[in-house]
Amino acid sequence: MDDLLRMRRADFWTSLIFFGIAAGMIGSAMTMPLKESFAGVQNAWYVSPALLPLMIAAGLLILATTLLCNAIRTGGAAAALASLGRWAEASRDATVRMLVSIAIIAGYVFGLIPRVDYVIATALFLQVFIAAFYVGRKEIMRLQTASFLLLVAPAFLADLLGVYPSPGTAPRYALDLIVLLIAFGLGLVTWRRLAPDPIGRRRFAITTTVSIVVALLTSVSFKFGLLVPLPAEGPVVRAMETVAIALRKLGA
């Protein structure tokens, strides 16, 4: 399939998404005060908070229709419907790399950052993200990504269900330490798997060093340099605070 047809096929799907967004906007805008009074003020249509959203939605509807018509005219719609249920392209190397990148970034932000100690979360994220691509072996990419997602998905779900321990409690610290142990274990397994590959091992050593150094450097510069509290502060950040207080006392 040539690039232009692939683009028109994507246009077909995106036009449907834009229809959905426009319809959602119109539906929500119709619930906003149009002529009714709001907060004790009698409204007029031209000061209504729905005015701009309705204009945007109308514009989006027109342009989505144009996009859809063009996709139908150029064969994009037919190609889109014909490809329903087929995931042939998903097996392509570039697509896998793209999906792995998105999954790791999303896992870090949605799963780790709000819950796990910043230093541990960041070191684990960097180890997984760099090793998956830099070591240059597909089985390492699979191992790192799968382990990472298996770790972050339950954390995310537990928080969603409201059963994840609150910040500053002993169970939360324990979970932070468990994540640290898993990161360590994942590192060891990867190191063993790379035994026959000296270049891979050297690259993994660089990965681990960079992960730890960057996690520590960013946490120190934001927490103690810019005085910005970190998203989640667990045992490692607390240990750093203790060291900082001790250093300040020594200096005084």
Add this chain to the structure above:
Amino acid sequence: MDLVGQFSIFFGTIVALLSNPYNWVLLVVSMVLGIVFGALPGLTATLGVALLTTLTYGLPLNSAMISLLAMYVGAVYGGSYSSILINIPGTAAAAATALDGYPMALKGEGGRALGLTTTASFIGTILGTLALAATAPLIAQLALQFTSYEFFLLAFFGIVISGSLTANDLFYKSWIAGLLGLTLACVGRDNLQSYPRFTMGFSALEGGIEVVPVLIGAFGIPQIIKTMRDPLRVDKPQEVRKILPDWGTIARQFKNVVRSALIGIGIGAVPGVGEDVAAWVSYGTAKNTSRHPERFGTGEPAGVVACETANNACIGGALIPLLTLGIPGSPPAAMLLGALLIHGVNPGPNLPFERPGFLIEVTAIMLLCSAAMWVCGMLLCRQVIKVLRAPSEVFLPIVGVLCVIGSYAIGLNVVNLYLMVLVGVAAFFLIEMEYPIAPLVIGVILGPMADENLRRALMVSQGSFLPFFTRPVSVILLLTIVLVMLNQVPTYRQWQSGLFRRVRRRPTAA
């Protein structure tokens, strides 16, 4: 104020800035960081300014501006390093530089090419700064006549024109991107009645969408995903011997330099159109006006000089609409707008009254940045080249961490991070489908201005749209918007070129 008075304030500002040793350190460190960001393929000037925004929000305004502008100037210039030495542009702005820069390096003239780009970038930045100093007060004065009608149209104009030169596929994809940006801008309590719009019951969204995380997401995340998906295989950089400014060649290229700078300034002043377009247009013009166009692409110094003068002159041009109208001229300028808002500076026609002297301060900082760029470029070039060997698979995840912690640091709100990732992933897919991202970002930035001024204007006219068609500036803006939109429609362009052909043929037939 007379010219002498303004010059004395200008030089007084430079002396005041330089009297603080901390500013010297910031200037040099940010400049070197900027050059490294520009030189490394996969990192961009916009991303550099974005990440530095989060690190400088605790600094005083003038120190933060030194840091951010040094990063901007350095990154636009630094892109030429990898273009010349490894034939991979460090930034899109330096893509045209590779056409003649790399052949020069292959001929053993890498040092000369780098010297030329450093000097041309220096001159380009200075000329862009002069244009900023000369035109910004006039535009700000003119913009004072604007009322809600004009401000609404101005916001609309910014969104429409930012996509006019950046859409590669269907012309209306840039309009869709602009509308999506406006949609995001509508989220949260509206400014006039404080009614919660599209918050879906989440209290975190009631304050509206934070601009900086959206910008970091839109510019940073797609860059990371794209580079990890298609990793860059960097060859060993070409050898560089002596790096000299080569003033002789620059002097012989005087016309080319001035023309390229004017192109850069003009394109920079067009909202949302960045340094890359300036470099390509100026390269094409230099080739078309050269006596030896056949030499272009084979290591012609004029090609390198044209691109590098234009892309750095574009910086000054991009700051003109940013500071006078509050509309960013380029993607890094959009990021700079976010940084200014964080520091409590509201760019626009009221800026000279709210912060008198700020424009002169920015001009002085730009001058310092161009000088620092030239010195760092000449002295640290060899050290920066070593950075080109860093693998993108290692530094892009680090950029990911900086995007995350930077977005969090702005409002200490995890929701900003969720927003950053969602916007980033959506922006990645939109870019893949050839939707330009500049109109989306400008839509997010200008959305509140459009919303507030449209309703205020209609309130004044009691719901009548007539003043939009009777006020002179409104009519000019409306006509410009219509012309820009029509100019993007292929049918109109065909009709227009057919009309021109007929007009040209008529005198010959007579």
